[in-house]
Amino acid sequence: MSSDRVPYPSHGARRVLHRGPRRRSVLVVLTALVASLLVGLPAGARAPAFPDSLPLPDGFYPEGIAIGSGQDFFVGSLLDGSLYRGDLRTGEGEVIASGALGRWLVGLDHDARSGLVWGAGIDGGAGAVLAFDAATGELVHVVAVPDAGFLNDLVVTRQALYVTDSFADRLYRVPLGAAGHPTGPATAIPLSGDFELVLEGDLPLNLNGIDATPNGRWLIAAHTSLGVLYRIDPATGTATVIDLGGASVPSGDGILLQGRTLYVVQNFLNQVAVVEVDPSFASGALVDTITSDGFRIPTTVARAGNRLYLVNARFDVAFPPGFGGAPLSIDYDVVMVRR
Numbered sequence: 001m002s003s004d005r006v007p008y009p010s011h012g013a014r015r016v017l018h019r020g021p022r023r024r025s026v027l028v029v030l031t032a033l034v035a036s037l038l039v040g041l042p043a044g045a046r047a048p049a050f051p052d053s054l055p056l057p058d059g060f061y062p063e064g065i066a067i068g069s070g071q072d073f074f075v076g077s078l079l080d081g082s083l084y085r086g087d088l089r090t091g092e093g094e095v096i097a098s099g100a101l102g103r104w105l106v107g108l109d110h111d112a113r114s115g116l117v118w119g120a121g122i123d124g125g126a127g128a129v130l131a132f133d134a135a136t137g138e139l140v141h142v143v144a145v146p147d148a149g150f151l152n153d154l155v156v157t158r159q160a161l162y163v164t165d166s167f168a169d170r171l172y173r174v175p176l177g178a179a180g181h182p183t184g185p186a187t188a189i190p191l192s193g194d195f196e197l198v199l200e201g202d203l204p205l206n207l208n209g210i211d212a213t214p215n216g217r218w219l220i221a222a223h224t225s226l227g228v229l230y231r232i233d234p235a236t237g238t239a240t241v242i243d244l245g246g247a248s249v250p251s252g253d254g255i256l257l258q259g260r261t262l263y264v265v266q267n268f269l270n271q272v273a274v275v276e277v278d279p280s281f282a283s284g285a286l287v288d289t290i291t292s293d294g295f296r297i298p299t300t301v302a303r304a305g306n307r308l309y310l311v312n313a314r315f316d317v318a319f320p321p322g323f324g325g326a327p328l329s330i331d332y333d334v335v336m337v338r339r
Contacts, residue, residue: 050307052336053294054091056084059329061320062311064108064153064254066117067302068134074117075311075334076105078320079327081121083132086334088304096137104322105130107153107209107254107300109161114180116140120151120163122322127151129163129174129186143174145186153209153254153300156180157216162189162234164207164221169197171207171219171237191232195239198225209255209265209300218281222252222264229255229264231281242275243283249273254300256308263290263301265310270295272310272337294335306339 054073056062061079068074071088080099087093105119116131123130127148131141145151149167156176163172163186171189174182191207198204205224212219212234219232220242227250230239249264252273256263262284264273271291277284290308296317298310312333319325 049089050336051091054086054088054093054309054334054336056086056093056332056334057095058331059327060084060332061313061318061327062299062332062334063106063313064119064300065302065309065311065334066108066110067304067309068110068117069112069115071304072134073302073304073309073334074108074110074134076108076119076121078104078106078121078313078322081105081119081123081130083117083119083137085134085137088307088309088336097132097139103130104320106151107164109154109156110134111156111176111180113178116180118154118156118161120154122148122151127165129154129161129172131182141182143182143186145172147188148172150205152205152207155210155212155219157212159216160234162210162212162219164210166205166208166224168206169195171210171232171234173234189234189237191237191239193238194241195230196223196226198223201225208253211255211257211262213257213281220255220257220262220281222249222255224252227252229262229275229284240282242277242281244275244286245283247286249275249286253298256301256303258303263308265298265301267297267299267313267315270297272298272301272308290337292335292337294333294337296333296335298335303339308337308339309334310337 062075064076066074075084081103082099083097085096102125105121107120127145152166154163172186175184177183208224210221227248229242251266253265253267262275274288275284296312297315299313318328
């Protein structure tokens with residue numbers, strides 16, 4: 001309430017504005033009244049800022065997450081490729097891009113230059129990377145990826161974005177211009193060096209989560225089936241196993257590189273491995289493991305400040321139709337843990 005709207009007595013033709021003790025006393029009374037009302041509210045009525053659990057639509061089948069500008073976060077759907085935008089501060093949100101038949105989104109990344117949210121997956125039943133306007137949800141770019149097996153995760157760098165294919169011995173590269181928009185088609189980068197292709201098993205997954213060093217010199221990726229991490233030269237495709245001193249990271253899914261700290265989501269183990277890597281990114285040490293009662297098969301991770309946000313994909317309960325499951329209207333959420 002503005003003090004200029006408080007009626008004051010007039011003295012003849014003059015209007016005297018009392019801006020001293022009386023005004024302060026009114027503000028004190030109002031402040032005390034508001035505080036007493038807040039205290040009187042039941043605990044459930046006062047939504048905490050930055051809640052530990054951020055609900056997603058029932059039956060959404062989430063997998064990838066990206067943090068955008070301000071307090072925005074984005075989650076993509078494995079069911080139909082729809083895109084959800086939420087608020088980290090309140091936990092509220094909505095679907096901003098509707099799904100489509102023959103489309104799904106897996107790993108996501110946000111590019112502040114263009115304001116685009118990029119997603120790896122399929123469109124029209126074929127491998128593709130898709131870019132959505134973070135403000136409106138409009139589908140801006142669809143870059144076809146010929147001969148793709150299972151496009152799983154991606155990372156945006158200054159000059160290109162790189163996509164993992166979990167069913168093949170290659171990465172894909174999409175060149176980007178200075179403003180963050182694609183300037184050419186996707187091209188394959190064959191993997192060599194220490195890379196091993198696993199083809200046996202119920203669902204063999206090779207390269208999965210991917211991130212890049214700040215200068216773009218190296219790509220870091222997790223091999224789900226082997227439980228190893230690779231340092232990859234994006235110019236040649238040469239992959240080198242990061243020496244963890246005998247440790248491994250089985251069930252490695254999404255990853256996040258912050259300085260020389262690498263977070264590796266271990267989905268079916270319901271934990272996050274914390275690895276400290278050396279300046280060359282050739283070796284590292286497993287220094288911690290993050291667990292939470294809120295983990296329900298987390299797949300990917302993103303960071304905002306000192307908080308990590310992980311998508312609970314709940315693969316132990318339901319796989320989406322594209323992965324041999326059937327649609328179920330079960331609940332999903334994004335869970336927050338402190339770094």
